[in-house]
Amino acid sequence: MINTNQIARIASISLLIVGCVFVLYPFMAAMLFAAIICVFTWPLYQRVWLLFGKRDMLAAAMMTLLLLFAMIMPMAYLAANLADSATLMLDEAQAVLQSMQPVAPTWLKNLPIIGESLAESWQRVMASHEELMHLLNQYAEPIRVFLLKVVQMVMGGFVQLVLVVFVAFFFYRDGTKLVAAVTSMVRRLGGELGQEMLVLSCNTVKGVMLGVFGTALAQASVGLFGFWLAGAPAPLLLALATFFLSVIPVGPPLVWGGASLWLFNHGDQGWAIFLLVYGLLVISMVDNIVKPILISHSSHLPLLLVVLGVLGGILAFGFIGIFLGPTLLAVGLTLVSHWVTLQNKRADEVV
Numbered sequence: 001m002i003n004t005n006q007i008a009r010i011a012s013i014s015l016l017i018v019g020c021v022f023v024l025y026p027f028m029a030a031m032l033f034a035a036i037i038c039v040f041t042w043p044l045y046q047r048v049w050l051l052f053g054k055r056d057m058l059a060a061a062m063m064t065l066l067l068l069f070a071m072i073m074p075m076a077y078l079a080a081n082l083a084d085s086a087t088l089m090l091d092e093a094q095a096v097l098q099s100m101q102p103v104a105p106t107w108l109k110n111l112p113i114i115g116e117s118l119a120e121s122w123q124r125v126m127a128s129h130e131e132l133m134h135l136l137n138q139y140a141e142p143i144r145v146f147l148l149k150v151v152q153m154v155m156g157g158f159v160q161l162v163l164v165v166f167v168a169f170f171f172y173r174d175g176t177k178l179v180a181a182v183t184s185m186v187r188r189l190g191g192e193l194g195q196e197m198l199v200l201s202c203n204t205v206k207g208v209m210l211g212v213f214g215t216a217l218a219q220a221s222v223g224l225f226g227f228w229l230a231g232a233p234a235p236l237l238l239a240l241a242t243f244f245l246s247v248i249p250v251g252p253p254l255v256w257g258g259a260s261l262w263l264f265n266h267g268d269q270g271w272a273i274f275l276l277v278y279g280l281l282v283i284s285m286v287d288n289i290v291k292p293i294l295i296s297h298s299s300h301l302p303l304l305l306v307v308l309g310v311l312g313g314i315l316a317f318g319f320i321g322i323f324l325g326p327t328l329l330a331v332g333l334t335l336v337s338h339w340v341t342l343q344n345k346r347a348d349e350v351v
Contacts, residue, residue, distance in 0.1 A: 027167070029317035030160055033324050034167040037067070038175060039202055040209040045172055060172035067165045072158075078240045079151075079158045153318065160320050200338055201331050208330040212323060216246040219286045223256065226278045230271040232259040242283070247310050247322055252283050305329050 024031070038045070041063065049059040171178065186194040220243035227235035238255055245251025256279030264272035306326050313325020 027163065029320060029324060030163040031167055032328075033160075033317075033320050034164045034171055036205055036209060036324070036327055037164065038168055038171040039205045040213075042175070045175070056173050056176075060169050063172050064165055064169040067168060071161050072165060074240055074243075075154075075158045075161050078237065078244070079154045081234065081237050153314070156318050157320055160318055164320065197335055197338070200334060204331050204334045205327060208327050209323075212247060212326065215287055215290050216243045218290045219243070219246045219252055219283055222286060223252065223279075223283050226256070226275060226283065227259060230259070230263060230275040230278070231268065232263060232275065244322060246287065247326060248307065252287070253279065256283055305333065 045059060045063050048062050049056070052058040052062065183195065183198065186198045220239045223242040224235055224239035227238045232238060238259055242252050242255045245255060256275055260272045260276040260279070263269075263275060309326035309329040310322055311325075313321025313323075313328075315321070317324050
């Protein structure tokens with residue numbers, strides 16, 4: 001016999017859950033990123049909590065202030081200066097192409113092995129200068145539209161980060177209760193395996209975030225010194241771009257390579273070569289040295305999943321998806337790998 005009261009209760013609960021999901025969906029990315037940041041910085045929060053006499057409100061306010069200085073202010077600087085810098089970069093690229101000489105420079109011809117072929121390619125391209133300018137004018141507007149979308153994404157990322165910091169305050173303040181509630185729920189649903197997976201997820205988040213943010217900070221720091229020393233324009237802006245693009249393997253080379261070209265076009269060939277070598281041997285090598293040390297024994301994403309995590313994260317969550325996407329993939333990959341290992345171990349024990 002059908003129990004109509006039970007069906008009504010299940011339907012009501014289902015509708016309530018669906019309604020809650022619809023209400024929270026626009027803020028889901030910010031909540032996920034705030035949770036990841038809180039998990040990553042929880043040891044620091046505990047020290048601040050003890051320093052302020054175990055007062056949750058004061059400790060949460062101090063951590064929120066630290067996040068404000070560490071995340072919001074750099075992002076605000078990047079958002080405020082990116083639009084003007086992108087426009088100037090595009091205009092300068094057009095001016096450089098329009099002023100190119102029909103004959104290749106002497107230094108280009110004298111390059112060993114590839115000099116002659118590069119000089120011939122230069123002359124072939126410049127022979128059809130009018131076609132080159134027509135092609136440039138044809139794609140100038142789409143490039144401007146693309147840069148405008150990038151600027152809009154960065155502005156949206158600034159708004160998202162403000163929301164992340166706001167949500168993080170409540171996660172810090174009520175973190176102990178939230179951890180107890182989540183642990184209890186996971187234990188009831190998944191037993192010991194669920195609790196083990198929860199601990200593994202937290203450790204993976206800490207390891208990946210340490211590797212991602214630590215590497216980004218290291219590359220941005222050494223990049224800032226190199227940009228300043230070489231006399232590149234807006235070294236702080238270039239360093240911030242290096243920080244946010246460090247997740248992508250080809251991200252930092254785009255920044256220091258573009259700065260090298262700018263220096264070269266403005267007559268600073270020596271500093272351009274220095275920045276090129278410095279970027280190749282110092283900035284980019286940080287990713288190969290610092291990241292493995294920071295991540296240590298935690299999950300290490302394959303290169304393909306890193307790229308997919310960044311691109312998919314941007315499409316799904318906006319600007320903060322640059323860091324959120326790879327982190328979620330790392331957690332998922334770690335949990336699946338651990339579950340497969342447990343199943344294989346149990347199968348071996350049965351045999």
